Amino acid sequence: MRNERLRIAVAAGGWTHASLAAQAGVDAKTVERWLNLGRTPRRVTAFAVAELLGEDVFVLWPELRQPxxxxxxxxxxxxxxxxxxxxxxxxxxxxxxxxxxxxxxxxxxxxxxxxxxxxxxxxxxxxxxxxxxxxxxxxxxxxxxxxxxxxxxxxxxxxxxxxxxxxxxxxxxxxxxxxxxxxxxxxxxxxxxxxxxxxxxxxxxxxxxxxxxxxxxxxxxxxxxxxxxxxxxxxxxxxxxxxxxxx
The missing domain is CATH 3.30.870.10 (Endonuclease Chain A)
Incomplete structure (x- = not known):
């Protein structure tokens, strides 16, 4: 399932898969899986990506909020x-x-x-x-x-x-x-x-x-x-x- 919240945030910030991957310390295929397959990154990575995008990490990945x-x-x-x-x-x-x-x-x-x-x-x-x-x-x-x-x-x-x-x-x-x-x-x-x-x-x-x-x-x-x-x-x-x- 695609992560529409993440897709909107990435597009609004003018990011590409490659540029976001480089800043987050992952490869572009990983970013593609976040976007198109709904994969959830490791917690530390998710917080770093949310900060880069200027978004609430729990809006991008709500599943991280509830232990x-x-x-x-x-x-x-x-x-x-x-x-x-x-x-x-x-x-x-x-x-x-x-x-x-x-x-x-x-x-x-x-x-x-x-x-x-x-x-x-x-x-x-x-x-x-x-x-x-x-x-x-x-x-x-x-x-x-x-x-x-x-x-x-x-x-x-x-x-x-x-x-x-x-x-x-x-x-x-x-x-x-x-x-x-x-x-x-x-x-x-x-x-x-x-x-x-x-x-x-x-x-x-x-x-x-x-x-x-x-x-x-x-x-x-x-x-x-x-x-x-x-x-x-x-x-x-x-x-x-x-x-x-x-x-």
């Missing part, structure tokens, strides 16, 4: 980040780019995605064009819970304006086949970002901005696990959300 002894905590846990700010926006975009069946987004605003990845709308348009079903639930800026969150996070009315700006971004996709945009007024316990059988879950902590709260990366592993719990939570919010008319 075998801790896997019993949950077989669905790929990685745990202390803060959302520690998660490269490229990981959100990469997971969405790989989605073939479904993309779900549940946020109040989530503008960091648009700010950190200006091609987000184009990416979603491409995925919808390939038959991927996309559901986006953005906070209703006039709802009591959104205003309350602004007060709790000392954001004031800023969160309401960010919700409106998020709606402006996504409304440009609202007329596309396969894309649904709704607003919700629920208490947002977690922001959810789903791409097929993977979830990025941004937990919310009272009084803290979302960028300072933890994120866990889940991959579905059978029925009834953590992944399914968050998928059901999304569906429950979606059922209460109001479709956005027009585009």
């Amino acid at each position: 075998k002894a801790t896997r019993s905590v949950s077989p669905e846990l790929v990685a745990l980040y202390e803060r959302r700010a520690d998660v490269p926006v490229s990981l959100f975009a990469d997971l969405m780019a790989q989605a073939r069946q479904r993309i779900d987004v549940l946020v109040y605003a989530g503008l960091f995605l648009h700010e950190g990845y200006p091609r987000l709308r184009e990416l979603l348009r491409e995925r919808a064009g390939e038959g991927c079903a996309i559901r986006i639930a953005v906070g209703d800026p006039d709802s009591l819970n959104v205003r309350q969150r602004g007060s709790e996070e000392k954001f004031g009315h800023g969160i309401e304006s960010r919700c409106r700006l998020a709606l402006m971004h996504y409304s440009l996709l609202n007329q596309l086949a396969g894309v649904e945009l709704r607003t919700h007024g629920t208490t947002l316990y977690n922001s959810l970002y789903r791409a097929d059988d993977q979830f990025l879950v941004n937990a919310h902590v009272w009084g803290a901005n979302a960028y300072g709260a933890p994120v866990w990366h889940l991959r579905r592993n059978g029925d009834g696990g953590m992944f399914d719990m968050y998928a059901e939570s999304f569906d429950a919010v979606w059922a209460t959300a109001v479709p956005v008319q027009g585009g």
